[in-house]
Amino acid sequence: MTNEFDLIVIGGGPGGYVAAIRAAQLGMKTACVEMRGSLGGTCLNVGCIPSKALLESSHHYEEAQTHFAAHGIKAQVALDLGTMMARKDKVVLDLTKGVEGLFKKNKVTYIKGKGAIKSINSGAGEVIVDGKETLKTKNILIATGSDVMNLPGVTIDEKKIVSSTGALMLDKVPEQLVVVGGGYIGLEMGSVWKRLGAKVTVVEFLDRIVPGMDGEVGKQFQRILEKQGFEFKLGMKVVAADSKGKGVILTLEPAKGGEKQTLNADVVLVAIGRKAYSEGLGLENVGIKLDERGRVPVKHFETSVKGIYAIGDVIAGPMLAHKAEDEGMAVAEIMAGQKGHVNYDAIPGVVYTHPEVASVGKTEEEVKAAGVEYKVGKFPFMANSRARASGDTEGFVKIIADAKSDRVLGVHIIGPDAGTMIAEAVLAMEYGASSEDIARTCHAHPTLNEAVKEAALAVSGRAVHI
Ligand SMILES: Cc1cc2nc3c(=O)[nH]c(=O)nc-3n(C[C@H](O)[C@H](O)[C@H](O)COP(=O)(O)OP(=O)(O)OC[C@H]3O[C@@H](n4cnc5c(N)ncnc54)[C@H](O)[C@@H]3O)c2cc1C
Numbered sequence: 278m279t280n281e282f283d284l285i286v287i288g289g290g291p292g293g294y295v296a297a298i299r300a301a302q303l304g305m306k307t308a309c310v311e312m313r314g315s316l317g318g319t320c321l322n323v324g325c326i327p328s329k330a331l332l333e334s335s336h337h338y339e340e341a342q343t344h345f346a347a348h349g350i351k352a353q354v355a356l357d358l359g360t361m362m363a364r365k366d367k368v369v370l371d372l373t374k375g376v377e378g379l380f381k382k383n384k385v386t387y388i389k390g391k392g393a394i395k396s397i398n399s400g401a402g403e404v405i406v407d408g409k410e411t412l413k414t415k416n417i418l419i420a421t422g423s424d425v426m427n428l429p430g431v432t433i434d435e436k437k438i439v440s441s442t443g444a445l446m447l448d449k450v451p452e453q454l455v456v457v458g459g460g461y462i463g464l465e466m467g468s469v470w471k472r473l474g475a476k477v478t479v480v481e482f483l484d485r486i487v488p489g490m491d492g493e494v495g496k497q498f499q500r501i502l503e504k505q506g507f508e509f510k511l512g513m514k515v516v517a518a519d520s521k522g523k524g525v526i527l528t529l530e531p532a533k534g535g536e537k538q539t540l541n542a543d544v545v546l547v548a549i550g551r552k553a554y555s556e557g558l559g560l561e562n563v564g565i566k567l568d569e570r571g572r573v574p575v576k577h578f579e580t581s582v583k584g585i586y587a588i589g590d591v592i593a594g595p596m597l598a599h600k601a602e603d604e605g606m607a608v609a610e611i612m613a614g615q616k617g618h619v620n621y622d623a624i625p626g627v628v629y630t631h632p633e634v635a636s637v638g639k640t641e642e643e644v645k646a647a648g649v650e651y652k653v654g655k656f657p658f659m660a661n662s663r664a665r666a667s668g669d670t671e672g673f674v675k676i677i678a679d680a681k682s683d684r685v686l687g688v689h690i691i692g693p694d695a696g697t698m699i700a701e702a703v704l705a706m707e708y709g710a711s712s713e714d715i716a717r718t719c720h721a722h723p724t725l726n727e728a729v730k731e732a733a734l735a736v737s738g739r740a741v742h743i
Contacts, residue, residue: 280410282306282415283305283415284297284307284308284415284612285307285310285392285414285416287310287418288422289310289311289317289387290317290318290422290590291317291320291321291589291601291602291605292318292420292422292588293311293418293421293422293589293605294309294376294379294605295606296588296608297380297418297609298385299606299610301385303609305612305613307385308385309385309386309388310388310390310392310404311389312391315373317369317373317376319422319423321372322369322373323442324598326368326372327366328469328629329629330364330368331445331469332465332468332629332630332631334365335361335469335473341354344668358448362446388406388412390410391557393408393558393559394417394558394563394585395559397563397582399583399584400415400584402414402415402417402584416584416585416586417585417586418585418586418588419558419580419588419591420588420591420601421555422553422590423554423591424552425442426550426552428547430516431515431517431547432518433547434520437520437524437543437545438520438525439546441548444546444548450470450474451470452476453475453478453541453544454467454471454475454477454545454546455479455480455545455546457479457545457546458480459480459483459488459509460487460488460549460550461487461627463548464479465630468505471505471506475544476506476508478507478510478542479508479510480514481511481512481513482512482513482532483511484512484532485511486498487634490626490689491640491641491642491675491689492641494636497672497691498628498630501632501671501672502630510529512531512533513530513532514531515528524543524544526540527540527545551590552570553570553571553572553590553592555591560573563582564581565581566581568593572593574593575588575592575593577611578604578608578611588605588607589601589604589605595624595626597624599625603619604619620707622638622706623637623638623703624637625637625696625699625700625702625703627699631693632672632691632692632693633692633696634689634690634691635690635698636688636690636699637688637703638686639677639687641653643687644687649679651680651686652683652712653676653677653678654676654732654737655673655732656729656734657670657673657728657743658671658672658673658693660743661725661731661742662722662727663724663725664725664728666723667693671691672691672692672695673690673692673732674688674732676688676702676712676729677689682711683713683737684710685710685712688705688706688732690702693725694725698726698728701729702729712733712736713733715729716737716739731743
């Protein structure tokens with residue numbers, strides 16, 4: 278029978294498609310149901326990839342305008358937004374087609390449509406696609422991801438008031454962009470449009486940006502963005518938006534209460550977070566109840582119903598593509614009787630602005646609150662020869678280590694290519710390294726990563742180049 282499977286994955290994002298491929302590699306007859314019309318989920322279609330394509334293009338534009346001269350290069354540059362957007366679309370198309378190719382190679386059946394769980398009982402389950410076709414399966418994996426979170430009083434029209442999806446497709450550079458939310462998505466998309474010429478104001482409910490990141494890094498990050506021209510309105514909330522006229526008039530109110538004020542924008546980006554998505558999935562048919570934040574509760578990726586698993590943005594944990602992918606690998610291995618596992622203490626987080634901000638493990642605030650005795654080693658990129666050679670010297674590496682055991686507890690980097698550099702710290706933490714281990718590891722010269730080694734040396738007060 279062609280419509281009987283060992284595993285049906287619902288959702289073809291980085292969690293779902295990786296799980297489907299790994300399950301097929303492990304010998305399971307696997308299908309993946311995806312309703313978007315293309316594979317890759319939020320990440321490839323409207324998230325990580327298109328945003329990074331635009332960040333890269335806009336960075337080149339800004340570099341050519343403002344930094345080439347210092348390198349002795351004279352250039353006259355002009356923006357061709359249409360070509361920039363077309364390039365981004367092609368990157369997305371190529372990668373989503375690439376996932377289809379991987380499905381073919383691994384013999385995963387790709388089914389287009391909306392999947393809903395009808396039933397499951399002792400390894401005999403049914404998934405209905407678009408309310409018509411019924412597929413039989415032994416196991417079901419929910420990998421339905423997340424969706425944009427709405428702000429009360431502000432209706433997204435994807436033209437003047439946009440979500441991150443609309444912000445990836447504007448057909449002209451807004452004069453004034455207001456970003457609601459000082460998290461990584463808002464700051465990345467704000468950077469794109471600021472580099473292309475928009476005046477950007479970020480309104481954030483809390484009194485700091487990138488909440489959850491190390492406080493010292495957050496402060497430095499804000500200072501750098503302000504130097505770039507970002508304006509921040511912290512401790513403010515948006516309570517209403519009027520988009521009847523040419524632009525949008527936002528009404529703001531201090532988060533702690535107080536006098537209202539208005540703010541005009543050509544475009545407003547609502548980037549206050551994302552929520553787990555499980556609409557129309559038929560969870561009620563099998564008795565799965567969502568938690569208080571609308572997520573599917575799991576234990577070792579299995580839901581309260583035997584044979585139904587869930588991973589990625591739809592379950593608890595950081596909403597990140599690599600977290601979803603690792604869970605996809607782990608759950609497939611668990612289903613195949615292996616010991617799949619994800620180390621949640623070593624999941625990196627990166628903001629792909631310029632400079633980038635990357636972190637893994639505990640922040641200084643967290644170790645302090647936990648009453649752990651700790652030491653900090655810091656090293657600025659100003660003192661790193663490679664950063665000096667490329668003229669990209671803002672930021673620092675900060676390593677937090679246990680004062681007694683010297684085990685690395687957290688690494689926080691703000692600086693050029695921090696997102697690539699953090700991999701070294703993630704690997705170190707995965708292996709339970711001490712700061713001494715990093716300090717004694719030979720680092721190629723001249724590289725940005727030497728700043729990580731120097732920060733590790735600085736934990737015990739013996740950095741050399743400062
Ligand atoms: C603008 C933006 C930038 C981002 N940048 C980064 C980044 O740089 N790095 C990073 O790690 N993360 C980033 N993320 C987050 C990342 O995209 C998500 O964490 C990741 O995509 C989650 O993967 P997932 O597989 O759990 O879900 P998703 O990628 O959301 O995929 C779920 C898929 O399931 C499908 N689906 C849902 N319900 C059904 C159904 N009933 N039937 C069939 N199909 C269904 C959806 O259409 C979707 O394609 C970004 C997100 C955004 C919005």
